[in-house]
Amino acid sequence: MLNSERRLLASIHDVSPRFLDPVDRLADKLAGHLGGPRFAMLVVPDHWGEAPIAGDAGFRARLRDWHAAGVEMFVHGWYHRDEAAHSGSVASFKARHMTAGEGEFLGLARGEALRRMREGRALIEDILSAPVAGFIAPAWLYGPGAMAALGEAGFAIAEDHMRVWSPLTGGTLARGPVLTWASRSRSRIAGSLLFSGLAGRALGRMQTVRIAVHPGDASVPSLLESIDRAFVRLSHGRMPGRYGDLLGPA
Numbered sequence: 001m002l003n004s005e006r007r008l009l010a011s012i013h014d015v016s017p018r019f020l021d022p023v024d025r026l027a028d029k030l031a032g033h034l035g036g037p038r039f040a041m042l043v044v045p046d047h048w049g050e051a052p053i054a055g056d057a058g059f060r061a062r063l064r065d066w067h068a069a070g071v072e073m074f075v076h077g078w079y080h081r082d083e084a085a086h087s088g089s090v091a092s093f094k095a096r097h098m099t100a101g102e103g104e105f106l107g108l109a110r111g112e113a114l115r116r117m118r119e120g121r122a123l124i125e126d127i128l129s130a131p132v133a134g135f136i137a138p139a140w141l142y143g144p145g146a147m148a149a150l151g152e153a154g155f156a157i158a159e160d161h162m163r164v165w166s167p168l169t170g171g172t173l174a175r176g177p178v179l180t181w182a183s184r185s186r187s188r189i190a191g192s193l194l195f196s197g198l199a200g201r202a203l204g205r206m207q208t209v210r211i212a213v214h215p216g217d218a219s220v221p222s223l224l225e226s227i228d229r230a231f232v233r234l235s236h237g238r239m240p241g242r243y244g245d246l247l248g249p250a
Contacts, residue, residue, distance in 0.1 A: 007241035008234055009164075009174075009210045010039040011136075013076065017059040018051035022218035027066070029224070030213070033231040034240040037069045042076035042136050045120050049079055053123065060127045067128050072242050075124055075155075077104040077138040078116040103141035114149035121153070133243050134158055135167075140178070157243050159210070164246060173246035174208035179230055181223045183216035189223060196226045200233045208246070209234045 010033075012026050023041075030039045043063065046052040053059055067073055082103045105113055117135055124132050134157030137146060142160065150158055150167040158167050164174040179199050182188035203209050211230060217223045 005207070005241075005245075006238045007174075007208045007245065008034075008231075008238040009208060009241055009243055010034060010231075011042055011074075011210070011212045012039065013042045013212055013214045014044055014047065014080065015041040015063075015076070016044045016047040016051045016080075017053065017056045018047045019215035020059065020062070022215035025218045026213050026215070027071075029227070030231075033228070033235065037066065037071045038240040038242065040072040040074055040133065040243055041066060042074045043120075043124055044076050044080045044138075045078050045123050047079065048081045053127070063124070063127055064129075067130065072133040072244065073124060073128060074133050074157075074243075075117065075120040075135045078120050080104055080138040082106055082138075103137075103139040105137040105146035106139075106141040106143045108143060108145045108149075110145040110148040113143075113146040114152055117149055117153040117155070121155075156247060159243075164208075164210070164243065166247070174210070176203065176206040176208065176210070178210040178212050179203060179234075180212040181214070181217050181226065183214065183220050183223060189220060193222060193226050196230055200230050203234060204236075208241075209238065 010030050012023055012030065015023050027037065031037050043053070044051075045054070053063075063073070080102050108116070121132055121135070135150065135153065135155040136159050140160045142150070153167070155167050157173070158165055159178070162175065162177055163172050165172045177199065179196060181192040181196060183192075211227075211234065213227060217227060
């Protein structure tokens with residue numbers, strides 16, 4: 001069931017030792033707009049197989065500090081890298097055009113998706129000594145195997161480009177597109193700036209608005225300015241919230 005309160009949900013994706021400096025800068029920026037660390041972090045256990053959290057005591061301590069300050073923590077895949085050979089026109093289109101080889105859970109079979117979900121959850125919960133908020137697939141892309149695995153993994157919350165839902169019940173918790181930016185090419189930067197301006201106005205009518213930022217955004221001044229404008233516009237009449245709020249009273 002959709003919650004009727006007007007909320008702004010914000011998240012930082014790709015939280016990994018590989019991107020510690022830009023994540024720090026984005027965390028400071030979001031906290032400034034939201035009045036504190038009232039946002040989510042999407043944690044990648046071993047980004048592209050090159051940045052394992054398990055072997056980085058300093059980063060594990062940072063995760064604990066952020067969580068203790070009030071940041072929600074989500075499992076965000078395992079590698080964040082898509083190594084599947086996709087069959088079918090829809091999956092192939094998504095893999096080519098909706099992400100730069102990072103839709104890790106788009107082509108995984110149910111068993112492998114479930115294994116990575118469970119191991120990612122166990123790793124992060126062991127670091128935090130607390131439950132994670134949920135699971136969000138890299139690039140918001142889920143194949144049939146990942147969707148089937150979500151129902152078994154026991155996560156309370158998941159999201160894609162267009163909605164937030166509970167894998168435990170199948171119920172939708174919030175609807176509407178997530179506002180995000182792309183930094184990997186000049187054309188995508190330009191497209192992001194155009195879309196964010198249009199979406200910033202259109203999303204003003206939504207009950208729950210989601211804003212997601214990525215480490216690459218921190219190196220592009222025009223994107224940072226656009227992010228600032230989006231927070232100013234979409235904060236009006238909304239309370240900064242937590243994804244867990246969508247589940248209702250505990």
